Amino acid sequence: MKKKQKITLYRIIITAVMLVVLQFLPITGIPRLIAYLAAYLVIGYDILRKAGKGILNGRAFDENFLMALATLGAFFLAIWTKSGDYLEGIAVMLFYQIGELFQSYAVGKSRKNISALMDIRPDYANIEKDGKLEQVDPDEVAVGSIIVVQPGEKVPLDGVVESGNASLNTSALTGESLPRDVKEGDEIISGCINLNGVLKIRTTKEFGESTVSKILDLVENASSRKSRSEAFISRFAKIYTPAVCISAVLLGIAVPLLRMAFGMDAAWVDWIYRALTFLVVSCPCALVISIPLSFFAGIGGASHEGVLIKGSNYLEALSDAKIVVFDKTGTLTQxxxxxxxxxxxxxxxxxxxxxxxxxxxxxxxxxxxxxxxxxxxxxxxxxxxxxxxxxxxxxxxxxxxxxxxxxxxxxxxxxxxxxxxxxxxxxxxxxxxxxxxxxxxxxxxxIKPHSKEAIQKLKHAGVEKTVMLTGDAKRVADQVAKELGIDEVRSELLPGDKVNEVEKLIQNKPKKANLAFVGDGINDAPVLTRADIGIAMGAMGSDAAIEAADVVLMDDDPMQIAKAIKISRKCIGIVKQNIVFSLIIKFGCLALTAFGLANMWAAIFADVGVMIIAVLNAIRALKYKE
The missing domain is CATH 3.40.1110.10 (Calcium-transporting ATPase, cytoplasmic domain N)
Structure with missing residues (x-):
């Protein structure tokens, strides 16, 4: 648990103890108000501060504003009615903070996969000088330099093994638990951990162009690319929040005025209380928190399996992949x-x-x-x-x-x-x-060992058509396609022809279906860019292909394609579940509150409860099972 989370936990415990103690203290009037106000400030000062900043910055209608308005309103109602019942406002804030702490913990848990990936960043590179090893910043190592990697150390830069034999732990890169053996003359990528043996490596790339740098850059920037679902939530919140605030004003002021106009008892306290409860219920916490968290967890879970997805928009597009087009050489074959x-x-x-x-x-x-x-x-x-x-x-x-x-x-x-x-x-x-x-x-x-099984798994994952594009002779291409069970094959193509073939397939595809192209070479970059979703073979793929792709498979195994599609579909399924569940419960509670059938206690339990269920559902995207 992080320091900030610990502080929040301490505040929750202190406030809970204060509330219990205050129930037994024989104090009334102003001293009672001050004591409860102190408990309220312990648990809610940060929410009040955020609400104030939001108002000053022109972003008043957020969950902090709604929570501050509702809980302070409960305090003022208790003062106005002279009931001395300040417990409700503090309890609402307390349960809200418990929900926020739980959400923060869940986000932290979902970050662990990506944090583990970040551990591949090397701290230093060993260069031999005068018979001694000197540790230098990887950024300072020039291409063509000889570096030494000892047992237990990370490989800091891409290169070729000049001398030595070793087993490498590549799990952080590929999700594969089995070590990979390397010997003199083998290519080696940065981010692996040397398990045994001393390796001398001649570097082939600068640190900024190395595999580890590119992976870290992809993951760090993934959250900046928003999906349609996240964009919908943002638009929804901009309309929804002002709408519920106006509805609360009408409920607390317009309804009593109408009652007065018809000669009925205005019942101001009752209707203002309903309006404040309406505000508590209206907080769209479950949606605002769980939807981005679902995508974040999906991207984190995929990275743990050796599949790097560059953004939640690509994760969403991948879930609708119905046509998968393959390059042959280096993708389906070795x-x-x-x-x-x-x-x-x-x-x-x-x-x-x-x-x-x-x-x-x-x-x-x-x-x-x-x-x-x-x-x-x-x-x-x-x-x-x-x-x-x-x-x-x-x-x-x-x-x-x-x-x-x-x-x-x-x-x-x-x-x-x-x-x-x-x-x-x-x-x-x-x-x-x-x-x-x-x-x-x-x-x-x-042919790669798992290529045939990969095609079968794609069919089981709901892919409707598989196509292979290759520059090989028709006889060779047809034989490979037949052996692997691929539906269609286009042979004797130049790189430009591949783009034209993909264009034709895109024009003839069903409206809601996406086309994914899988490739590994420099000549595949234009096709990867043109496809709805471009998938590159990362470990052996060219830099150009990796740059152009939306999804990168770190271990070059075509089996990973079906896995990536299944992860994306699981994640999108969770997102849809959370949207539907949250909206049904939210609008149901708002209706009950408007008719006076739910008090503030019920409102906060509903709000925090829905958020916790949605967050628990969201973090399921972290785990992938066949």
């Missing part, structure tokens, strides 16, 4: 080419891979790298001579004195070598040794 099959004629499979890897050893193309990786041994370049790249066709080289051709069907046709056609999905590398066809190697982009 974006890493691997050898998936080797079909050989007369030559051994291992030998065929060896010849292919050696022939391709001078190329930096991803296909060449995948062949060298599949070979799995150190390349001895002295065995290779006369390497020549045939543009758009492949490589010719001499390996151990043998003439090796490695390339596509066009390369085989160029050298008049009969080859076996292959219908496998992927890139086909045909191999010829000394003019004889030796076989072919299939290289494919590997």
């Amino acid at each position: 974006g890493v080419f691997e050898v998936t099959a080797v079909h050989h004629n007369t030559m051994d499979e291992t030998k065929l891979l060896e010849y292919a890897a050696l022939a391709e050893c001078a190329s930096s193309h991803p296909i060449s790298k995948s062949l060298q990786k599949a070979y799995g041994k150190e390349i001895d370049r002295s065995r290779v001579t006369d390497i020549e790249e045939v543009s758009g066709k492949g490589i010719t080289a001499k390996v151990d004195g043998h003439e090796v051709l490695a390339g596509n069907a066009k390369l085989m046709a160029l050298h008049n070598i009969p080859y076996n056609d292959c219908h496998s999905v992927g890139t086909i590398i045909h191999m010829s040794i000394d003019g004889e066809y030796a076989g072919h190697i299939v290289i494919s982009d590997v």
Whole structure:
């Protein structure tokens, strides 16, 4: 409990004790009034101060003004009637403060997830100088510097591991409890915690551009982007509060005057008391507090699960996502080419891979790298001579004195070598040794382990259509879409074509449905911006994609998309429940008060009770369960 909350709790206890004691003290008249007024000021001085500031700043009609007016009115009524019953006004303020304390505690609880996320901010970076580690501000570390991260320390900047092996705790970033192992040559992002081993990291970004800085910036600014529901509450309060104040004036003054005009007893005390009770009931606390709290809790709960939502407006838009459009490479697939099959004629499979890897050893193309990786041994370049790249066709080289051709069907046709056609999905590398066809190697982009399950979960979450957009050949795209269970596929697209396809889908979608686009690359940024809701793969995604997106998935797992939609729908459901529940109870109590069927005690219990129920309902958005 924070210091401010503790002070409020002490004031509540002191006031409650004072009220109990005053019930047994035999004092009357002015001393009794002063004693009760002292108790009132202990519990209500801050509300009076806020009400005064609101009046001076031109914002009189808020809950502080209503509460101050109602409770002071109860005091004046007790003085006017000489009843000496000052308990009601103080009790109303006491219960209101109890409700405020509870609300403050609930908000604090909902902040814990985001506060935990803020703990990823690094305090320092270690730079080695003269054989000693020196702690410097991460802002002062230049790109290309070597930093040292010891066990138990946070990784302060993005970079590449130069030396060392370690396991990293990435739970604050991804929500994933399992540690991630890194070794020399692996990319590493800031915000992780080194669990064991000493790492030397060559930095690739300044601190201001690092993953941890961007995450913190996204979360800190999330509350500034308001949803339609929050905007509705703001507009509602501007109309509602003056309306109930006017209604209270009519109830307390106009009704007695009308009664006098008709020759009836004005009953001023009774009607003014009803008007003051009406003001207490009218406080829109439950709505004003619970709706923003619901969104805040939803964003906090999502961040705990490794889903960063940039604002409550995006959370609300995500809940209406009925069409999900995917980029393929790096989103549904790993974006890493691997050898998936080797079909050989007369030559051994291992030998065929060896010849292919050696022939391709001078190329930096991803296909060449995948062949060298599949070979799995150190390349001895002295065995290779006369390497020549045939543009758009492949490589010719001499390996151990043998003439090796490695390339596509066009390369085989160029050298008049009969080859076996292959219908496998992927890139086909045909191999010829000394003019004889030796076989072919299939290289494919590997589908992510959870992609198929992710599509199924989206269907279960109420997504009506899934679409895949890719620049790949139609044969490859259709095979991937079929394997994953995607409804529609558009292939052989340029980046500009993707925007056009999304435009067409948006024009033809149902009126109340939103279209979400999921991507990870630089060329996806325009599409992410154009979609109703843009979702970027964060951990491996490009900076441009993350900047353009409305939602960022921190662990690149497509399973997170369905989770994000479910979290948003749960949150919006809670918001709607609180709006309906609060308004029904509020207008019901106002009607009962106007007809004299509810006193001030009942009013405050109704008001605080509704607020507590609404707040308890709101903080359910913090937790996500499958």
